[in-house]
Amino acid sequence: MAETLEFPTGHVRLGSNAGQPLTRRDGMLKVTGAATYAADNRPAGLLHAVYAVSAIARGRVTFLDVAAAKAHPGVVEVITPANRPPLARNPDEKAHGFSWRIEALQNDGVRYAGQPIAVVVAETLEAANEGARLLAPRYEVEPARIGHDRGEVFDPPVVGVGAEPNLTKGDAEVGHRAAAHHVDVDIETPLHYHNALEPHAIVAEWHGDRLTLDVPNQAIAIARSDFAGFFGVPAENVELRSPFIGGGFGSKAILNGPQVLCILAARMTNRPVKLVLRRDQMFGPVGHRGGTRQRLSLGVDEGGHLTVIEHHAQSTTSSFDDFLEPAANASHNLYASPAILTRHTGVRIDTGTPGPMRAPGEASGSAALECAMDEAAEAAGLDPLEFRMRNYAETDPATGRPFSSKALRQCYAEGAKQFGWAGRPLAPRQMRDEAGHLVGWGVGSSLFPNPMFQAEARAVLRADGTGLVEISAVEMGQGALTALAQIAADGLGIDVDKLEFRAGSSELPDGGIAGGSGHTATAGNAIFAAGSDAMGRLADIATQDPASPLFGAGNAGVVARGGRLHRADDESRSEPYTAILDRAGLDHVEGHGSGARNPADAEDYAMFSHGVVFAEVKVDPELYQVRVSRLVGAFAAGRIINPRLAKSQLTGGMIWGLGFALHEEGVHDPRTGRPMNADFAGYHVPVNADAPSVEAFLVEEDDRHVNALGIKGVGEIGITGSVGAIANAVWHATGVRVHRFPIHIEALLR
Amino acid sequence: MTLSLSLTVNGDRHEVHLEDARPTLLDVLRERLGLVGTKKGCDRGQCGACTVLVDGRRINSCLTLAMSVDGAEITTIEGVARNGAMHPVQAAFIDNDAFQCGYCTPGQIMSAIGLIAEGEAGGDPERIREGMSGNLCRCAAYPGITEAVRDATERLSQNQRKSA
Numbered sequence: 001m002a003e004t005l006e007f008p009t010g011h012v013r014l015g016s017n018a019g020q021p022l023t024r025r026d027g028m029l030k031v032t033g034a035a036t037y038a039a040d041n042r043p044a045g046l047l048h049a050v051y052a053v054s055a056i057a058r059g060r061v062t063f064l065d066v067a068a069a070k071a072h073p074g075v076v077e078v079i080t081p082a083n084r085p086p087l088a089r090n091p092d093e094k095a096h097g098f099s100w101r102i103e104a105l106q107n108d109g110v111r112y113a114g115q116p117i118a119v120v121v122a123e124t125l126e127a128a129n130e131g132a133r134l135l136a137p138r139y140e141v142e143p144a145r146i147g148h149d150r151g152e153v154f155d156p157p158v159v160g161v162g163a164e165p166n167l168t169k170g171d172a173e174v175g176h177r178a179a180a181h182h183v184d185v186d187i188e189t190p191l192h193y194h195n196a197l198e199p200h201a202i203v204a205e206w207h208g209d210r211l212t213l214d215v216p217n218q219a220i221a222i223a224r225s226d227f228a229g230f231f232g233v234p235a236e237n238v239e240l241r242s243p244f245i246g247g248g249f250g251s252k253a254i255l256n257g258p259q260v261l262c263i264l265a266a267r268m269t270n271r272p273v274k275l276v277l278r279r280d281q282m283f284g285p286v287g288h289r290g291g292t293r294q295r296l297s298l299g300v301d302e303g304g305h306l307t308v309i310e311h312h313a314q315s316t317t318s319s320f321d322d323f324l325e326p327a328a329n330a331s332h333n334l335y336a337s338p339a340i341l342t343r344h345t346g347v348r349i350d351t352g353t354p355g356p357m358r359a360p361g362e363a364s365g366s367a368a369l370e371c372a373m374d375e376a377a378e379a380a381g382l383d384p385l386e387f388r389m390r391n392y393a394e395t396d397p398a399t400g401r402p403f404s405s406k407a408l409r410q411c412y413a414e415g416a417k418q419f420g421w422a423g424r425p426l427a428p429r430q431m432r433d434e435a436g437h438l439v440g441w442g443v444g445s446s447l448f449p450n451p452m453f454q455a456e457a458r459a460v461l462r463a464d465g466t467g468l469v470e471i472s473a474v475e476m477g478q479g480a481l482t483a484l485a486q487i488a489a490d491g492l493g494i495d496v497d498k499l500e501f502r503a504g505s506s507e508l509p510d511g512g513i514a515g516g517s518g519h520t521a522t523a524g525n526a527i528f529a530a531g532s533d534a535m536g537r538l539a540d541i542a543t544q545d546p547a548s549p550l551f552g553a554g555n556a557g558v559v560a561r562g563g564r565l566h567r568a569d570d571e572s573r574s575e576p577y578t579a580i581l582d583r584a585g586l587d588h589v590e591g592h593g594s595g596a597r598n599p600a601d602a603e604d605y606a607m608f609s610h611g612v613v614f615a616e617v618k619v620d621p622e623l624y625q626v627r628v629s630r631l632v633g634a635f636a637a638g639r640i641i642n643p644r645l646a647k648s649q650l651t652g653g654m655i656w657g658l659g660f661a662l663h664e665e666g667v668h669d670p671r672t673g674r675p676m677n678a679d680f681a682g683y684h685v686p687v688n689a690d691a692p693s694v695e696a697f698l699v700e701e702d703d704r705h706v707n708a709l710g711i712k713g714v715g716e717i718g719i720t721g722s723v724g725a726i727a728n729a730v731w732h733a734t735g736v737r738v739h740r741f742p743i744h745i746e747a748l749l750r
Numbered sequence: 751m752t753l754s755l756s757l758t759v760n761g762d763r764h765e766v767h768l769e770d771a772r773p774t775l776l777d778v779l780r781e782r783l784g785l786v787g788t789k790k791g792c793d794r795g796q797c798g799a800c801t802v803l804v805d806g807r808r809i810n811s812c813l814t815l816a817m818s819v820d821g822a823e824i825t826t827i828e829g830v831a832r833n834g835a836m837h838p839v840q841a842a843f844i845d846n847d848a849f850q851c852g853y854c855t856p857g858q859i860m861s862a863i864g865l866i867a868e869g870e871a872g873g874d875p876e877r878i879r880e881g882m883s884g885n886l887c888r889c890a891a892y893p894g895i896t897e898a899v900r901d902a903t904e905r906l907s908q909n910q911r912k913s914a
Contacts, residue, residue: 031840033828124773195888196851689879
């Protein structure tokens with residue numbers, strides 16, 4: 001019987017590629033304009049589709065001037081509920097836990113402004129646009145319900161994706177009685193729209209009952225099977241290509257109505273069809289972050305310790321589906337308290353359905369929690385950083401489980417040092433800069449869970465010593481093509497330059513979901529396991545070959561590194577891969593692997609990335625204009641595969657926090673329900689000049705439980721902490737506690 | 751009625767025939783000339799993803815009707831690398847990790863080339879940030895972008911000194 005190679009089941013030592021701050025492997029493609037995004041595809045015979053949107057938020061469409069649209073030169077087809085062919089799946093059915101109800105012209109009803117009500121397909125984009133305009137819809141209008149006070153409030157069975165809506169730990173009443181200081185804080189956060197710079201886009205082409213899709217997607221295998229379901233074809237008939245995503249942030253993880261309508265248009269016209277959303281159409285059927293109204297009640301004893309955290313969050317959702325921003329759950333895992341009580345309610349309003357948007361729940365909830373913590377520190381007369389350290393959670397407050405790793409204390413120390421926090425005056429309005437601006441410093445803790453999904457990968461070592469790794473992983477800016485290739489190269493024990501890495505297509509092994517900050521962990525572990533599997537096969541060959549210096553290495557084991565197998569007990573005895581394969585007459589060896597959480601570890605440990613953000617703001621003492629002059633973050637997130645990319649994720653997240661604190665706000669007209677700022681002139685996101693100094697520092701963390709490679713995640717944590725840090729700095733500069741985001745000048749003018 | 755115009759794009763002359771005057775320069779570049787490196791982010795001049803150079807000046811090609819630039823010299827992202835060598839701005843974007851998803855990157859790079867040519871910002875990071883603020887990056891790779899533009903400005907002025 002073959003002696004098989006043993007690989008450690010616990011902690012894995014990676015090779016020389018992981019950990020290096022390599023520049024992006026797709027850099028050349030991206031700086032030369034050669035990286036291909038969905039809308040860049042132009043198959044022969046291409047038609048353009050534009051959908052008409054509802055101008056009302058509730059009611060039904062009573063008339064569409066289809067004749068006028070059809071009469072416009074170049075218009076090929078107009079699709080309305082009257083002629084829309086049946087779909088194999090009901091768009092109002094939720095097929096699984098990760099499916100949303102979508103609008104695919106199933107009837108003439110309107111449930112939010114911006115909903116697709118017809119599709120015009122034409123030879124040119126200009127003709128399709130004009131055709132859509134000529135439809136001139138008429139409506140039967142029902143009053144729109146916008147805002148927390150106009151919609152129906154309900155108790156949700158779940159929040160987020162399948163999370164419990166309520167938690168009771170300890171006795172809140174006892175906690176309040178034990179408190180010397182009480183703090184009640186109300187915070188409102190508005191709707192946020194993802195607004196990836198790449199608008200949603202799709203190019204669909206049928207060849208008989210086979211469908212080819214170019215569409216940016218963060219969950220390729222799920223999307224492929226869902227698209228197949230809508231059109232009644234087997235999943236393997238659908239080829240979904242998503243080599244580059246121009247920003248996802250959660251919105252490209254969820255299938256949406258316009259995509260289905262484009263595929264339908266391609267089938268009806270029997271030609272390839274491209275549909276690209278206009279920027280204003282990004283404020284409707286493609287998800288958003290629901291608004292929240294939150295109340296926190298904290299109790300603090302004489303020693304500055306929390307006695308109770310109560311956190312209630314009411315989140316907006318649509319009238320017809322149920323995704324709720326799980327904001328109150330942000331209070332579960334960060335600060336020690338004998339009593340924690342969290343609760344969610346939902347409110348139904350006439351908007352599209354919200355969905356996951358970068359740090360869903362964590363961002364809004366952290367914003368409120370960190371503001372409340374700051375008020376509690378003030379009440380207790382403590383420095384806000386000292387107050388946070390005094391309430392440091394040594395075990396997970398919600399479950400009592402130990403943390404798989406937690407270097408938050410080191411983050412506090414490193415961040416404070418880098419920022420220069422020492423000597424900060426306790427009282428507000430104490431600091432000015434040379435120009436006379438009010439200066440304030442604030443802090444917020446960062447926390448994000450470390451979920452894992454399921455992924456598969458295939459690894460091949462070729463006779464020439466090069467490698468190939470395949471997985472339907474997703475490059476959406478986080479650097480998957482680079483970081484995952486580094487892991488893949490280490491799995492095969494070769495230099496990353498000798499690795500071909502294929503990703504971004506449904507024809508490859510399922511790479512899982514690029515979301516929840518869990519992609520590198522999930523796909524990375526699958527990739528490494530596949531490489532190890534291939535190396536195991538290679539080692540089997542070598543250790544059984546009397547001509548190999550590794551012959552009989554047996555249980556002593558073999559290490560794959562630098563394109564050679566080495567005896568683990570005597571590294572001077574080694575042989576190149578090429579020689580082993582050559583002698584065996586093989587042109588390659590192949591391995592397969594999967595990545596997922598070890599269920600036992602999931603039971604035993606609480607797993608989170610941690611960090612802290614310090615903010616400095618400068619506020620004009622007369623105009624109360626706020627500028628964030630500095631953001632400094634320190635984060636511990638397990639093993640960092642590529643510090644250059646990780647820092648970019650973290651600073652990007654921190655700037656999202658800046659946008660949350662000062663800029664982003666989707667405003668719907670309470671009378672019509674229409675988005676009033678559905679463009680970049682009205683919906684403000686940070687520009688370069690808004691973020692003069694943003695730095696992220698990485699704190700080392702060795703996690704033996706989160707997964708075999710010790711990888712956590714960095715994609716979303718940067719927003720958490722940042723929003724509160726900025727709001728707290730604004731208080732420190734002005735003495736004004738804000739209760740609403742984004743912070744408007746009028747909230748500070750007193 | 752067909753309208754004809756002539757565009758010189760990245761040194762190549764194109765005769766373009768339009769059915770009417772509606773197409774923007776951006777849509778002509780992308781949909782008719784197949785130069786899809788230039789991106790559409792908002793189609794109303796608010797994001798900068800469609801930035802190209804027209805006669806050396808940076809403009810939003812989505813706000814420019816193609817007919818209005820008849821006879822102009824246009825440079826797009828596909829035309830800035832020369833003889834297989836990256837433009838210093840492109841190289842600086844890679845070295846300073848000035849992007850994530852890459853969708854705004856062609857516009858950022860064209861804008862940076864325009865900004866450097868304008869000569870207003872020099873190596874001053876604050877002026878660079880201001881001068882690059884017409885180009886949104888939703889991934890918020892701004893620290894890298896600023897550093898890349900500063901770095902490229904330096905590389906270009908060194909090249910000029912060398913060639914002088």
